[in-house]
């Protein structure tokens with residue numbers, strides 16, 4: 001039996017996090033209801049300004065979710081059917097889904113096994129005259145190699161849309177010493193405020209960032225039915241807004257985002273230390289140029305029956321998740337003559353061996369001790 005008699009270990013503990021900021025959130029939500037300012041209430045504009053300041057970016061355009069953010073970004077860049085967009089084969093489906101949905105051609109490339117990030121040499125090999133954009137994904141909370149990706153984008157005249165859904169708040173440092181926030185490096189950054197993300201609201205939410213004034217106008221217009229002035233529609237758009245209630249939650253949580261990253265790093269450091277040099281566990285590799293905000297703490301298992309281990313952990317009250325079990329090129333939805341099994345060996349291996357452990361801002365020492373000792377014990 002679990003030694004943690006009264007406590008249930010969770011992948012993410014949003015309830016305990018909420019308890020600490022309950023007063024502010026409850027009052028803010030009540031205020032929205034009292035004023036019936038459900039759509040485009042003052043908290044939305046406030047959040048936009050707060051996030052612009054936090055990220056040091058000229059424009060934040062809130063929208064309904066991270067998937068919409070990616071879609072609107074691609075629409076605003078006037079990408080057209082037949083255009084090729086390069087992204088990673090090892091990512092959440094949303095990244096590639098919107099590419100296909102817009103009739104663009106997703107061109108998948110492999111990732112690095114150490115960092116789970118898109119393989120830059122593979123990007124360059126995949127570039128053709130039809131390539132219009134690269135979508136790096138800052139997977140699990142650490143930035144892809146943006147310096148090299150931006151150099152490629154410049155060389156081949158490509159847009160860069162950063163999928164920063166898992167890495168809001170991470171810092172990227174270029175070799176000249178300049179440090180900027182993830183998502184503010186490429187043409188547009190796209191993020192998600194899904195509840196379990198590092199900056200999560202209490203429903204769906206998302207945002208796009210850019211330093212380009214014209215592009216910002218276009219992103220805003222597209223997310224609002226292509227409207228420039230009320231009832232004047234210049235382009236076909238979508239309806240994608242951040243609810244005022246969600247903006248209230250995000251305003252409250254943004255103030256704590258850096259603390260949250262520290263708490264996540266404390267968990268990661270504990271895991272790293274406990275599993276260091278374990279013959280059956282490979283801990284996540286940190287890169288020099290990026291901070292890590294640990295959206296996930298993802299191990300690679302070496303010669304371990306993952307299904308069995310997961311069941312055993314579950315029996316001991318420890319949840320563990322597989323992000324992601326199936327490579328995109330092996331998903332029916334992305335079936336293409338371009339790819340076959342075996343084309344992205346790193347992705348295919350990762351999908352078989354990754355295991356993400358509980359990671360959140362409210363983890364206590366007792367739980368960490370129990371998780372690490374139990375896992376090590378099960379691997380004996």
Ligand SMILES: *Cc1c(COP(=O)(O)O)cnc(C)c1O
Pocket residue numbers: 065066067068091092094095137163165166191192193194204205206
């Ligand atoms: C969560 C996520 C998205 C999509 O965000 P939603 O808000 O759920 O639409 C896109 N890309 C990545 C990498 C994600 O983790």
